[in-house]
Amino acid sequence: MHHPTQQRYNSMLALMASAEVDGNSAPGRAATRLQAELSERKIDLVTTVSSSDACVILSTNPAIQCLLINWALPGDGECPVLEVLEQLRTRNQKMPVFLLADQQTVSTMPRRALELANDFIWMLEDTPTFIGGRIQGAIERYRHTVLPPMFRALTHFARVHEYSWHTPGHTGGTAFLKSPAGRAFYDFFGENMLRSDLSVSVTELGSLLDHTGPIAKGEQYAAKVFGADRTYYVTNGSSTSNRVILMASVTRGQLALCDRNCHKSVEHAITMSGAVPTYLVPLRNHYGLIGPVPPQQLTASAIDKAIQQNPLTRDAKSSRAVHAVITNSTYDGLCYNVRRVEELLGESVDRLHFDEAWYSYARFNPIYHDRFAMYDSDKPTAKTGPSKFATQSTHKLLAALSQASMIHIRDGRKPIEHGRFNEAFMMHASTSPLYSIMASNDVSAAMMDGPGGRTLTGESIAEAVAFRQVLARLRQEYRDKEEWFFDGWQPDHVSDPDNGHNYAFHSAPADLLCREPKCWLLNPHDAWHGFGDLEPGYCMLDPIKVSITTPGIERNGQLADWGIPASIVSKYLDNLDIIVEKTTDFTILFLFSIGITKGKWGTLVNALLAFKRDYDANRSLSQCLPNLLKKQPRYGDIGIKDLADRMFTTMTKLGSTAQLSAGFSALPHADCSPVQAYEALVRGDVEMLPLNQLAGRTAATGVVPYPPGIPLLMPGENFGQADSPALSYLKALESFDREFPEFAHDNHGVEVRDGHYRIYVLRGDLP
Template identity: 45%
Template sequence: MKFRFPVIVIDEDFRSENISGSGIRDLAEAIGQQGMEVIGFTSYVDLSAFAQQASRASCFILSIDDEEFGAGSDAEVEIAVASLRAFIAEVRKRNIDIPIFLYGETRTSRHIPTDILRELHGFIHMFEDTPEFVARHIIREAKKYLDALSPPFFNALVNYAEDSSYSWHCPGHSGGVAFLKSPVGQMFHQFFGENMLRADVCNAVDELGQLLDHTGPVAASEQNAARIFNCDHLFFVTNGTSTSNKIVWHSTVAPGDIVVVDRNCHKSILHSIIMTGAIPVFLMPTRNHYGIIGPIPKSEFSLEAIRKKIEANPFARNAKNKKPRILTITQSTYDGVIYNVEQIKDILGNSIDTLHFDEAWLPHATFHEFYKDMHAIGEGRERTDETLVFATQSTHKLLAGLSQASQILVQNGTGRQLDTHRFNESYLMHSSTSPQYSIIASCDVAAAMMEAPGGRALVEESLLEAIDFRRAMRKVDAEFGDDEWWFKVWGPEKLAEEGIGEREDWVIHPQDKWHDFGQIESGFNMLDPIKATIITPGLDIEGDFAEFGIPAAIVSKYLAEHGIIIEKTGLYSFFIMFTIGITKGRWNSMVTELQQFKDDYDQNLPLWRVLPEFVKKHRQYERVGLRDLCNQIHNMYREYDVARITTDMYLSNIETAMIPADAWAKMAHRDIERISIDEIEGRITAMLVTPYPPGIPLMVPGERFNKTIIKYLQFARDFNTAFPGFETDVHGLIKEQENGVAKYYVDVVYESLS
């Protein structure tokens, strides 16, 4: 299989009709005749952009016989050396291994400073050897570099696919051959390509190793990733961090165990509570009226506070063992709020059996000093004695994994080691016996991409792009002035004029006005800049509605029809992420489209013109103006005071009536009844109740409905009736049509009247 990694030549004479130009072209031709592509440039252009060619090149050949190096003045030579030094530094910031060669006709290594020479793989003196000889030397170094690039599993998978072995095992498409027997199969084959299909193999292939028992190239890749991520053990998972969370829980939690959990955790944690039969004790995060989930106050983590919660829980206070079995914290929230993990370890180390940090949105943090102490596991971290620390990470969310690529990181205690054999029983319980090998390969490659110094450079680039985006949005706001509306990006008021700025700018303090999380402790939390929540006009952070407003759901549909798909939408906010794949072009397009939305809104253009695809499905909006629709939805939000309802329902006191596993058992045995939302006050839910937005479970099986939650469900019913196409989705809320009228129900635990 041939990968395209050309030799990059940078020489101002590359296309010139002179001796120097002829010499470098002869060398390029000799390299090409031996099977390697050569691309020639005549200048460095933009250094940082050009240095990124290092990800696409097999080596660089740089001329030092340009005019500035030759007959130029000392000042010109100094400038040329500085330019060369800057280029090499920019390359090495991302890649310490790619070969760099200098070549000249008259200049030699004595004309080049030592700090530059030490970064080189060779010095070529033109015309002293034949072009063919020099080409072989360059190709040897380039191939040595390329051969070392592939991490263990990806390398084995590529070699296996190249072997063209006949497949007698599953999957049944046999390396893609089955698709070639059908017209629609031909389309599928042409779309995905032969390499992907040849690499889709069964776990019976010995030379690829086993994911399920961590042997062979799979094990080598997991060990390689553990080294890169600075942890004691690392396990690849091919069906997402939802499954990674369940593996961790089933490896340590048993029925009747007390578990301490972030109330606004991912639903996979609540599924784990149900599956293990655990007794949950919840830590309550703060929240502002934008719907943004804030941090759990530091005081909630104290042993005294946790003991009080245990005694207040009717099931936990009667448990045989009062020591919590696991603590699970969402480390980073959807909107980017993260915790100082070292402080949590100091408070709870050895008081809880296992500390688990759901870092689905934070796999990048260990690679940059900006996040020091703000992630679970890393180099030089303090270890507790008897407590294991787990981090579960979605490689596919912010790194370069394929969808469902995830990993589990483990840090041993000083007096307690992970029993990998017992842990693997839980791993087997939740893993498919037919894992997708492309996902494993993406876990492998995603980790290798973060090898120093490349990982730090990638994270720094994400930080810079995210902060540049914020600066651009503020610039547009300033140009519009006070008399015009514009979008805001939620976050600290202070931004550095250039670069990343100070980490302290992103640390959350109680006196800060921008977050409205109340009296939280300084230094315990920070906002991750690469998560950007954009606020639309209409609602302030205290929950007060303006005279006019622009609901975020409308902006999201507008952006989608203009080719921009965002991550999450709230009432007056939407969320985007600056992953390592985001570029200046993408976020500049976002700024441009938001400006176009403003123009269309200000002109009140009809929806058939600005949202044609949406209007095709919902003809009732055809003659409605964009501004008019915004005002209609805004007025309904204001009438129901929905910002305060959504805040209050998550912070309300919800009574626990049953252990979640017992309530789920009622559902499994159909010992439930379907009740109208107008009649469910005090009834026990048999299902998770999860409003979207924000997609965070509101109620767990076994909890009783209160008036605040019912008021929100009634709002959802009325809103969905009034604005089809913009429905508020609530998982657990059942919609049924009766005589053409939508009725809403919830499945609750059956309760005998006797």
């Protein structure tokens, strides 16, 4: 078998699967002549002699652009060739497939094989020139259809336009070639990236601000793929996407309902727009993880009550909210039943905005049915429901470049027409967008289109399930030996709804966990999730967002007699070049994106086992955490268990986990709106004070501890009394950070001076 290890997509590549390749027979000699003809046409040929090998090549080499397969190809099963074709079509419906056969064989082929193939090649009856021309034509047509509109136009422009007199000044990369540092930059990023870095003055590609030309066609294509009426490409991340939507929908003095579990960009958008926020407070569990906003808070009567009790509504022009923002899925992977949320909130607002920054893949796998904003509506009255918006960071868990984001819109009641919406869009968009970011949005849509989306998301789910089950099995095996091990935040048991069989999670059929949403539901009072009496079917855990839990906290919320702070495990993994997504007191989050492989998570399992061995043996920090000891020799060369014990003892004394839940569950009193607080900040009517002087004062900026990256206080909110939940939590963090440098928390809105937290507050009379 000839199998190139690397293949540039801009060359042509075909796979020939035939046992007669290179054989000293009439078909073998015909295959040799065809290979020579294809080489003359600049078409590289990969060859194989078995169906199993053909399946592997097709699934691992997306540069293959045509399949030539002999109906007599040997392999396992009753019909090896049909199995190859079935597998190919689950991933790729467009690739041209030629069956190598004779007319007599075709007359007896199964109908299914004829449906899955595109054409036939009579190797002994047609000339190599004729066959080569048909193959080349099929590949060229395929290449034209496989590239999405904007990316196709960009590649064409970069290929045919040799000279430019417009910005950017590096003119396709040539400026970089004039200095050693520039040459290194050029070599690192490559010619194609630099040639495709173009100016907005390139009319052939259209305009992002006017939504014309190939860029507009790309947005229209993405809207079709993601189920929206309109889609907008954004090159500044979902932070900008959230700001665009809020600025287009709500303005000064209008009420907006806001999930308190919001990203800080929503806080910024509310501040910039002048909206009056009324908050919807999500649940918290024993780990301090953020749960859903319970449905009882979303009823019309509950919304009316929340608005009436909000002191800021005195400045509102109306008592009816015009906009609502909900985070879906949450950072930790909790997904709402959007139909249910729409049913509840649709009575109170005309526009629903779902921040789905971490959730752009949901449409493409049935396990997420009805749990994303652009779900397929089966009601002809959908246009009478609320208008819906979704922001998605295509760079987070799809394959796009950093900062790539999309805004999806489905019009309903009170729609925002394009012209009005685009004014807000242009206010935040760059006039010099990076074309490669837009192109990566285009390609992300193409990767999800057709069967590819389900296959890719299915593979992510399967890898996450496999890892979860290995973790759960190891946990059970160590528990049987009365030893500790890490656990996964997931159901303890699952049931098969088809036959009623119950399984321990680690022993459940993997296929059941990969396809059945009911296995992941947060059922009422299930101890594992810790969110109490949730409405059945309301919330589901996303399989691909895997939280590993460390010992230290019981399901009743009480601290255990001993524990291992998750931060020391993350530091250990970092020393092994394994970077985690998020760490809380006793949880570590890992994201199983479409780029995760068995090799990656297998390495993670080995690293967790290594931590257990080192912890149990109390190996020294110089062996386990050498980087930590270099930066902070004050720890001394103690054992890693000794350090973990010290940290856990401090956390127990400070009650930091309980303080976290209390701090985020209590809604502070709002003294003024976010925009009023910001205006005071700009005027300089603020002062920066330490924590012991903040009692009764008003925050001038948001206070956002990481993790979890959610506002503890919004601008304009009061810190409360000296022992308030917010100040108590901040004091606990400050004390921990002083005692354990290099394990300090990252708190936006907090400045640290000599180990002490300082925060801006308003001074003088309130606005």
